[in-house]
Amino acid sequence: MSRIAILGAGAWGTALALSLARQQRHQLTLWAHTPDHAASMQRDRENKQFLPNFALPADLQITASLQQAAEQSDILLIVTPSEFVGTTATALAPHLRAEHVFVNAAKGIQERTFLRMSEVVAAITPTPFAALSGPSFAHEVAAALPTALTLATRDAALAQQLRRDFSSESLRIYTNDDLPGVELGGALKNVIALASGVVAGLQLGHNASAALITRGMAEMTRLAVACGARPETMSGLAGYGDLVLTCTGSLSRNRTVGIELGRGRKLPDIIASLNGKVAEGIRCTHAALGLAARHNIEMPITREMQAVLNEERTPQDAIRALMTRPGRDE
Numbered sequence: 001m002s003r004i005a006i007l008g009a010g011a012w013g014t015a016l017a018l019s020l021a022r023q024q025r026h027q028l029t030l031w032a033h034t035p036d037h038a039a040s041m042q043r044d045r046e047n048k049q050f051l052p053n054f055a056l057p058a059d060l061q062i063t064a065s066l067q068q069a070a071e072q073s074d075i076l077l078i079v080t081p082s083e084f085v086g087t088t089a090t091a092l093a094p095h096l097r098a099e100h101v102f103v104n105a106a107k108g109i110q111e112r113t114f115l116r117m118s119e120v121v122a123a124i125t126p127t128p129f130a131a132l133s134g135p136s137f138a139h140e141v142a143a144a145l146p147t148a149l150t151l152a153t154r155d156a157a158l159a160q161q162l163r164r165d166f167s168s169e170s171l172r173i174y175t176n177d178d179l180p181g182v183e184l185g186g187a188l189k190n191v192i193a194l195a196s197g198v199v200a201g202l203q204l205g206h207n208a209s210a211a212l213i214t215r216g217m218a219e220m221t222r223l224a225v226a227c228g229a230r231p232e233t234m235s236g237l238a239g240y241g242d243l244v245l246t247c248t249g250s251l252s253r254n255r256t257v258g259i260e261l262g263r264g265r266k267l268p269d270i271i272a273s274l275n276g277k278v279a280e281g282i283r284c285t286h287a288a289l290g291l292a293a294r295h296n297i298e299m300p301i302t303r304e305m306q307a308v309l310n311e312e313r314t315p316q317d318a319i320r321a322l323m324t325r326p327g328r329d330e
Contacts, residue, residue, distance in 0.1 A: 003071035007180020013079030082108025107186035133186035135245035154184035181233030190281030192216030193254035196247035
C-alpha cells in the first residue's frame, strides 16, 4: 500500500483519484484548492463542479489543507493547472520529508521563465520528481476505460515503484527516462490542438486536419530535441499519442477553444464558457515561442496560433499565411 495525495481536484485530479481508488490498495487524499470545493465534495461525495456523475469512494479523504495532504502521504501527485505548480510546491516545501516523491500530471511550460515543470519544482526543492503524461481524457479514465500513459523519471527504481502504484486493469503505465521529451510532448500538443480546432471551426476538411497534425508534430519534435529530448519519445504516447487524441477528440478543451475561435468567437468569451476549466494551450503558446526563440527553432503553426490568440490575425489569415509560406523539403 502507498500513501498518495492527489493535489488538485479538477476533472483530471479527480479521475486519477478514482483510478487509484479502484485498486483498493492505497491510502488516498484528494486536496482541493478552496475549502468550499472540499466541503461540497465531502458532502455530496461527488465532484459536481468538474467531474459530475462519478461517486467518490467513502474512504477517499478530502481536504483543503496542503499540510494535511503532505502529512498523510509519501507520493504527491500534482494535478493543478501548470501555472500553479510552482506555488503549490513552494507551499508544500516546509512540510516535505525525505521519503516524499513528486509525480506531476500538469502539462505546461512556465509562462515567464519557459521552464518545464520538473525545472520549476527543482528550483524549489530537491524532492525526487516524475512526470505522468500521455493520451488521456479525464472522463474516460474516471469511467475505467482502457488508457495507456507514460511515466518519466531518471530514477529507474522509482520508475518501477510508481509503475506498480499507478497500474491497473484499466490504466497501463509505460516508463521512460526522457523527462524533457515526455514533459514537452504533453505541453506542446495543447498548442497544436488549438490550431487543429481552428481548422475544424473553419470547416477546412480532413486533408487540412491531417496536414496540421503532422506538421505540428514536426515543430514539436524540433523544439523538444533542441531541449535535450529524444525524437523517439515524440513518436510515443507522450508525443503522437497525446497529440492525436487532443487534436481529434471531442472532449479536448484546447480543440474546443480552437473551434470557437475558428467560428469567430472572442477568446475572453470562450474562456468564460469553460466555467473554471483550463485549456493549457492558451498560456503554453506564448511560453513555447519563448522557448523556441531561446533555441532558435522555427515554429510557424505556434507563431500563427499566438497571433490569433492575441487578435492580431484572423483564423482565416493565419491559415492563409501557413499555406503560402515559401516551399521547402519535408
